[in-house]
Amino acid sequence: MGTGVDTALTVGSTNYASSAMEGSPVKTVTAPLADFGIGDAVNTAVSGKVCLIQRGTVDFATKVSNCQNSGGVGAIVYNNVAGSFGGTLGTTVTTIPSLTASDTDGAAMKAQLGQSATVAVKASNYAYFDGTSMATPHVSAAAALVWSYFPTCTGAQIRTSLDNSALDLGTAGRDTKYGYGLVQAKAAYDRIKALGCGK
Template identity: 45%
Template sequence: PGVARTLVDCGLGQVGEFPAAVGDNIALIQRGTISFVDKVTNAMNAGAVAVIIYNNAPGDFTGTLGAAGNWIPAVSVSDTTGATLKTQVGKSATVVNKISDWDHYDGTSMATPHTAGVLALIWSANPILSNTTVESYLFATCKDLGAAGYDTTYGRGLINADAAVAKAGK
């Protein structure tokens, strides 16, 4: 698993910045100027078999290619990792783009199933509780974040599953 080829510096990944040597090799591209989609598309059109995009500012970042497609492996790395990789241009490198059935969610896409799970835990601790009581235990044990009480940024706050289940078990 992974693509092992020669690492080739391709600047910012703009059309015209890809040397012929990138064909069947790995394109090392700096973040900036054009979108990640354009960088990877340009690398694919130049014949690269994988892309490493390194940050142009301190720290890590996560780029996106938008919609699913027939992309070559593409990964993002920090500026310091990029600087190290630049010293390895012309040498063999391996890009591993691990694909799994796990996904990353945030906002209501993650809060809703998490809340449902905690509500189920509360009921399992005390199955005779009413819906209203279960809800009140959940809200009473949340850690308030942001403005006091309910707010549109944090809702009721951070759920404390242990405290909610303990309250239900009394």
């Protein structure tokens, strides 16, 4: 309990989606927003401010450390390509909270330089995880649940039914990012009840 993190990012009166930089301290700061370029050098012009930093060429730990060493009180690293991202400080220890944001939100924040920015990394009982490490237990549980209703089906038939009843995401059909889509236990149950095993 308490090992996850929640984030909050506000500039002026606008709330932005954000993720905590892995390794960021749990802390909340409010200060004027300042442009810190790509964060490749110390610049005391950001002293007492929240650094807005574009992703690219310099690792995240260096960007945040340069902000901190410049007197910055918080860091926001925004993407240099479309979409959101996660970042890590690795083994570098910093004392200022650091967040990531999308390219679109970064551009919007850049138009708000000088306005009050709040950067918050807060302890939470929940954490965000993704990838196969999280998909596997969820799909396994759905398969076990459906199979418990149809114990005469084979494992391969249950898998086929789960594949065919998944909610398609991304590119139509099976793709490398989403596979067959989002597992739907009730839809798989209904499919097997109506069509039989492995349909």
